[in-house]
Amino acid sequence: MKIAVVGSYGAGLTMRVPKAPGPGETLTGGEYAEGPGGKGSNQAIGAARLGADVSLLTAVGDDAFGAAARRLWMQERVDASHVIIGERPTMVGFILVEPDGENRISIAPGASDELGAQDVQAFAENIAAADVLVVSMEIPEEAVVEALRLGRTHGTRTLLNPAPARALPDEVWSQIDVITPNQSEAPILLGLSPDHALSDAELATLLRHRTGGAVILTRGGQGALLCSADGIEEIEPLPVEHVVDTTGAGDSFTAALAVALSEGSDLSSAARFAAHAGAHAVSIAGVIPALPTRAQLPSITIGTRS
Known part of the structure; x- marks a missing residue:
């Protein structure tokens, strides 16, 4: 099973705080840690840990964070041979995590903003060879559009994780086979008011109706909704004894979903497998440590692809 990922890499600078500060407020008592992040990289590593042959296209800076990323991808067996070295610094995300596990994130895109359509075109062979193409949106629109276009051209199943959400060009919708917004992202994609x-x-x-494909609307502790040609199905939430950190849950979910689909699982079974991966992630602090291995999840049910 082969998965191609087009997305971002960034260093995550995380502070666990007693509570998020308000405007003009300074608080002490936080605990600081830094580590790798970025939705594309997280999803690539998550898929590789679950046994997929993964190739990644992203952009990093010629700096210490970028060098750390290359070491990480080698360690996690992610093919990063097409990663672009940009002129700007590696993307950085500042993350505040409250005691209940909820997080607030602010991102300085840096080198990720340099990823362009021509870089995606150079990645076309990897997209064509993949069973599933995973695209996330912490990168420029032109890269997102070109990746999905190439996926459709080469007959590769496309999975868009629309985060952070923004309006998409009309021509993109028909190139999406599976889209995985959460409850806050879905209205933005549709152009609705809050x-x-x-x-x-x-x-x-x-x-x-916009994609003609499948939608998996993730709802945190409420589980997810799968909307496909077969109708709407509720994906039940999984009990988590103690939520530690929700930061990597969406990436863990997306990676597991891509792996299940690449192995031929039907959408319903793939979504349930992904729900297990997301539930596992919220029980562990940090994104990379929380991404599960195959042994930490139940077996995937292989059904008819839909």
Whole structure:
């Protein structure tokens, strides 16, 4: 099973705090740590840990964070031979984590903003050879658009993790086979106001009408909704005894979903497998330590691809 990933890499600078400060407020008592992050890299590592043959396209700076990233990808057996070395510093994300595990993140994109359509075109052979192409949106729109276009051209199943959410060009929607927004991202993708009155099922249905593919709307502790040609199915939440850190849950979910789909699992079974990966991630502090191995998750059910 081969997975190609187009997305970001960044260093995560995390502070665990008693509470998030308000405007003009300074608080002490936080605990600081730094480590690798970026949705593309996280998803690539997550898929590799689950046994996939993964190639990654991203951009990093010619700096210590970029060098650390290359060492990490080698250690995790991710093919990073196409990674771009940009002129700007490696992307950095500042993360505040509260005691209940909720997080607030601010990102300085740096080198990630240098990833362009021509870089994606140079990655076309990897996309063509993959069973699933995973694209996330911490990179320029032109790179997202070109990756999805090439996926469709080469007949590779495309999985878009639309984070951070923003409006997409009309021509992109038909190139998405599976899209995985959360509850806050879905309305943004649809151009709705924050005070919209639509239910999660209605949001998922509208997104499905735009893509013609499948929508998996993730809902945190409420599980997920799968909207496909077979209708709407609720993916039940999994009990987690103690939520430690939600930062990497979405990336863990996406990586596991891609792996399951690349192995031929049906959408429902793949979403349930991904839910186990997401639940595992929230029980462990830090993103990379929280990404599960195959032995830490139940077996994937292989069904008819839908």
